[in-house]
Amino acid sequence: MATLKITGVRTVNQQGMNATLFDPFNDALALTLDVYASADLVALPNASFTAIFQIIDPYTDTTVVNVTWSHPFQWGQWFWISEGNNWGPPSAYETPQRWGLSWSRNSVFGFRGIIKASYIPTEPPGSGWNAVDALDVSSPKWFRLKEVFTL
Numbered sequence: 001m002a003t004l005k006i007t008g009v010r011t012v013n014q015q016g017m018n019a020t021l022f023d024p025f026n027d028a029l030a031l032t033l034d035v036y037a038s039a040d041l042v043a044l045p046n047a048s049f050t051a052i053f054q055i056i057d058p059y060t061d062t063t064v065v066n067v068t069w070s071h072p073f074q075w076g077q078w079f080w081i082s083e084g085n086n087w088g089p090p091s092a093y094e095t096p097q098r099w100g101l102s103w104s105r106n107s108v109f110g111f112r113g114i115i116k117a118s119y120i121p122t123e124p125p126g127s128g129w130n131a132v133d134a135l136d137v138s139s140p141k142w143f144r145l146k147e148v149f150t151l
Contacts, residue, residue, distance in 0.1 A: 002041040004049065004117050004134035007078075008034030009141040011111055014086050014093055020143045024103055028086035028093035031055070031067075033113040033138070037077050041134055046120035048072040053083045055099065056110040056140060064109070065099050073117075096145050103145040110140030 013019040014028035022029050031053045041047060048070060055065035067083050084094035101109060116135040121127050 001038070002044070002117065002132050002134040003036070003038035004041060004115055004132075004136055005036045006033050006113050006115055006136045006138040007036050008032075008080075009111060009113055009138045010034070011141055011143045012082070012086055014088065014090070016086070022096050022143065022145055024096040024101065024145045024148055026090075026093075027095060028084065028088075028090075029096050029099060029143075030082050030084040030086035030094065031111050031113075032080055032082040033115065034080045035078070035115060037073055037079075037117070037134075039077060041117055041132065042073045042077055044119035044132065045122050046072070047117065047132075048119070049115055049117050051081055052114040054112050054114070055101065056112060057106055058108060058110055058140075058142075059106045064101065101145065103147065107145045107147055108142060109145070110142050112140045113138045 010018050010032040012030040050070045053067045114137045117132040118129045
């Protein structure tokens with residue numbers, strides 16, 4: 001049975017370290033999912049996945065960031081994927097501010113991932129994408145922004 005699982009959810013800073021506290025102006029914030037795909041799923045013709053990276057405001061129960069990323073399975077069964085530049089230079093970091101997060105009324109956010117699989121069958125030719133019964137939704141990874149204010 002085809003299986004697709006999110007095995008880890010991480011918020012990573014500019015040092016490449018898992019972190020839960022970020023300076024909204026100066027720290028990089030990369031959203032990272034660790035993923036497992038079963039061998040039968042990876043072996044499907046033209047198998048690919050779509051991942052959704054979401055940041056949630058827990059006070060309003062709304063999604064404040066929603067980024068979709070699609071890619072073929074080409075890294076084997078165990079791999080990680082990431083959104084947000086945390087490798088530099090510092091002027092290019094994807095900071096919480098650049099993600100569009102507002103911390104004036106709330107400094108706590110959750111990051112969750114959603115992943116689903118598809119493939120293109122070889123028969124009949126030109127039949128298009130087929131969904132696979134392989135998907136996962138992670139629990140939120142909670143993180144916080146420092147209460148930093150500007151004039």
